[in-house]
Amino acid sequence: MADENNNLKKTPMSMIQALRSAMDVMLARDSNVVVFGQDVGYFGGVFRCTEGLQAKYGTSRVFDTPISEGGIVGVAVGMGAYGLRPVAEIQFADYFYPASDQIVSEAARLRHRSAGDFTAPLTIRMPCGGGIYGGQTHSQSPEALFTHVSGLRTVIPSNPYDAKGLLIASIENDDPVIFLEPKRLYNGPFDGHHDKPVVPWFRHPLGEVPEGYYTVPLESAxxxxxxxxxxxxxxxxxxxxxxxxxxxxxxxxxxxxxxxxxxxxxxxxxxxxxxxxxxxxxxxxxxxxxxxxxxxxxxxxxxxxxxxxxxxxxxxxxxxxxxxxxxxxxxxxxxxxxxxxxxxxx
The missing domain is CATH 3.40.50.920 (Rossmann fold)
Structure with missing residues (x-):
């Protein structure tokens, strides 16, 4: 997992901080990158993954959307076809179902159905998994559904270093990427907060993460x-x-x-x-x-x-x-x- 530039300064980060850093790096690096979804702008996202990005890059680069997952992904597909690199957030992975047709029938097939004339270089971020007492509609792990769809890439990191490197690689990739983020790993180990069980075996909440640009290959375990x-x-x-x-x-x-x-x-x-x-x-x-x-x-x-x-x-x-x-x-x-x-x- 060596980064591309060993001289980059490293900082301890949680997964949330690493994901935010990845989007920050790419927003600064590529003017075609845009970040959007429900509450990701002024509010900074329900998990604060995008906190501060709208203030830094403006409302045309980081912005909120209506509560319409099909609309969010549909807009992202169109943006990608016209040369942008959208990073769309579905607030919880459980909410992707209204966008299924856009993901499966449009994003995944665009390169092939257009004989390569168009691509869908979009990244769809989705918090996934349980452990936060989110109930049936905030806790699902639907990764197998995406791996079944030809034309999609499916990524799920386990640590802050990989999260940042994989997200940057996803944003730069010309195919649609489903980027699943385990919520239990966002902020580190549980400590009994809100009556959650204590889980002493989470010993790796933070990672030494390079502050600048680097990637982790999307095809490597x-x-x-x-x-x-x-x-x-x-x-x-x-x-x-x-x-x-x-x-x-x-x-x-x-x-x-x-x-x-x-x-x-x-x-x-x-x-x-x-x-x-x-x-x-x-x-x-x-x-x-x-x-x-x-x-x-x-x-x-x-x-x-x-x-x-x-x-x-x-x-x-x-x-x-x-x-x-x-x-x-x-x-x-x-x-x-x-x-x-x-x-x-x-």
């Missing part, structure tokens, strides 16, 4: 934790849950932070599983047809003769998001650790 006994394929918040499980069990797990779900870094996945012979897939979204199913199929296809145990999956439940039971719904270290043990004992 990261070996978050080297190991030799089993491979963990995961992303977002579950990277740290998996790390906690490895620490608690003492199992020498190699944790692969996918970062880019599509295009997927299959080479890194295959190399790790062939080395360890065991694989555990972890994600917060529901199990059936979740992205873990695709990962399991790919490992089975490419690593079958190297596997020493069945592939394990640890996921959310196959239910609508359970507001009152969300901390049981998504995997915690105990559930992930149990999967590690099963893989080792098989």
């Amino acid at each position: 990261a070996v978050f934790r080297p190991g030799a006994q089993l491979t963990v394929l995961t992303y977002g918040t579950m990277v740290f849950v998996s790390e906690a499980a490895a620490s608690e069990t003492g199992i020498d797990a190699e944790i692969i932070d996918l970062r880019s779900l599509w295009p997927l870094d299959l080479d890194t996945i295959v190399a790790s599983v062939k080395k360890t012979g065991r694989c555990v897939v972890v994600h917060e979204a529901t199990r059936t047809s979740g992205f873990g199913a695709e990962l399991t199929a790919l490992v089975q296809e490419h690593c079958f003769y190297h596997l020493e145990a069945p592939i394990e999956r640890v996921t959310g439940w196959d239910t609508p998001y359970p507001h009152a039971q969300e901390w049981a719904y998504f995997p915690g270290p105990a559930r992930v650790a149990a999967a590690f043990q099963r893989a080792m004992e098989a």
Whole structure:
């Protein structure tokens, strides 16, 4: 994950600060970049990711929109086709459904249906996942829906360094990028605030983030934790849950932070599983047809003769998001650790 300019000054940042820094850098660097969405202007966004950007760049570069996700994405597609690089925010990933037709039928297909005459270089930022008691309409993890759509890129960072580098790379990319941001990682570890459970295994809230321009490749996974006994394929918040499980069990797990779900870094996945012979897939979204199913199929296809145990999956439940039971719904270290043990004992 080396940045392009090792001489850049680094500053400890939360993920929110890193995302804001990425947009700040690109707004200053490229006059075609515009940022918009519900409350992102004067208010600075519901999570304050865009705080101060409108004051710095003006209302023509950073502006609010009506409560119309289809309108937000539709405008972004048109802007991209005419040469701008829009960064549109959907306030919560759960709200993307009204914009589904614009995302799937327009943004994802524009390059192909125009034979390359037009592109849709737009980035759609969406806070995703649970852990904030946001209820059923503020807590979903819909990443698998986007990876199924040809023409879209789907990105989900786990740490501030990657968040900034991946967002800059997304804004510069000529294809539409769905940029999912795990809300539980925005501001660091929980401390019991608002009666949320204390989660001591979130130990990486801040990152040393370069202040200027750098990118992280959109197609590359990261070996978050080297190991030799089993491979963990995961992303977002579950990277740290998996790390906690490895620490608690003492199992020498190699944790692969996918970062880019599509295009997927299959080479890194295959190399790790062939080395360890065991694989555990972890994600917060529901199990059936979740992205873990695709990962399991790919490992089975490419690593079958190297596997020493069945592939394990640890996921959310196959239910609508359970507001009152969300901390049981998504995997915690105990559930992930149990999967590690099963893989080792098989």
